[in-house]
Amino acid sequence: MTVISPIDICIFLQYTHIMTILPHPLSFEWDKGNSNKNLKKHNVTNQEAEEVFSNEPLVVLEDVGHSKQETRFQALGVTSKRRKLFLSFTVRKNKVRIISVRDMNRKEEVVYEKS
Helix, strand or coil: CCCCCHHHHHHHHHHHHHHHHCCCCCCECCCHHHCCHHHHHHCCCHHHHHHHHHCCCCEEEECHHHCCCCCEEEEEEECCCCCEEEEEEEEECCEEEEEEEEECCHHHHHHHHHC
8 A cells, every 4th residue: 555645745736736827838928128127137037037947846836915916926946057046927828927036035945945
């Protein structure tokens, strides 16, 4: 008999919930007016932001406080070069629309490391 631990169930539920949030195939839409905002403000390229969605672990939570007009999410993840990033995003017309991206702060790193 296979015994499934609570952490296995949590990981499975987190994974299946993320899969229902993110469109398939994964594609991105960038606001032309804000396309360089994250580079100028936080020195993060659009490519780095997109890489986070292809690497594991990816921690995604609904951003209830900012979900007034549309559902928004927050994500913690890493780039291909292992840079730890925090992202705010929404999904519009089956495309991920990144609102903001920056390096994780210390509290976010602690949360991410526990995932």
